[in-house]
Amino acid sequence: MHQLNDLYPEDKKECYKLLHSQLKALLDNEINVIPNLSNTSALLNGALKDINWVGFYLIHNEELLLGPFQGKPACIHIKIGKGVCGTAVFKNEVQVVKDVHEFSGHIPCDSASKSEIVIPIHFSEKVIGVLDIDSPVLNRFDEMDKEGLEELVKLLEHGCNWTNFKMG
Incomplete structure (x- = not known):
């Protein structure tokens, strides 16, 4: 049996191109934040190799609060300025x-995590949350991951109705 990420191109540029088109299709005619973030975390978890956690933290009451994710249970509250997510x-x-x-x-x-990438999410020129991805492999993320994930986050920024969204 194939793992889902075995079905994605080995070439990162091609993989992110495919992910971009798939996320665009998932966001078509759906503007609700929670289902869109849930589907995005599932999509990335199934496609990206060598990751052990992918999900979202959203700003609520001046801290980051755990949102939709795939992986082991995670920290629920992160203070802004603390950790990788809070620093982002x-x-x-x-x-x-x-x-x-x-x-x-x-x-x-997760003690298995060795490397991480965190992409800020914006609405009305303010950071409203982050996409966080962890890997059990050192130096897993590079410039191509950064660019590909930033493009996916842009789709979420424009494809979700953040205006009336409140966490908690």
């Missing part, structure tokens, strides 16, 4: 961490 929000920039054990203030939710 505080700095408003993508965080690509080659070795999480060398990241000052890393919050270990």
Whole structure:
């Protein structure tokens, strides 16, 4: 039996191109945040190799609150400015961490995680959450992952109705 990610192209550029078209189709005629984030985490979990967690944290009451994800149970609350996710929000920039054990203030939710990438999500020019992906492999994420995931997040930024969305 094939694992789902075995059905995706080995070439990262081609893989992200396929993911982009698949996410665009999933978002077609659906603007609700929770189902869209849920389907996105499932899509990425099935496609990306060498990952052990993928999901979303959304800002609620001036902290990050766990949203839809795929993987082991995760940290529920993350203070802005703390850990990789909180740093991505505080700095408003993508965080690509080659070795999480060398990241000052890393919050270990899964001891198997060795590298991580976090992409901020924006609405009305403000960070409203992040896409977080962990890997059990050191140096798993590169510039192509950063670019491909930023494009997917842009689809979510424009494809969801964030106006009336409230966490909690």
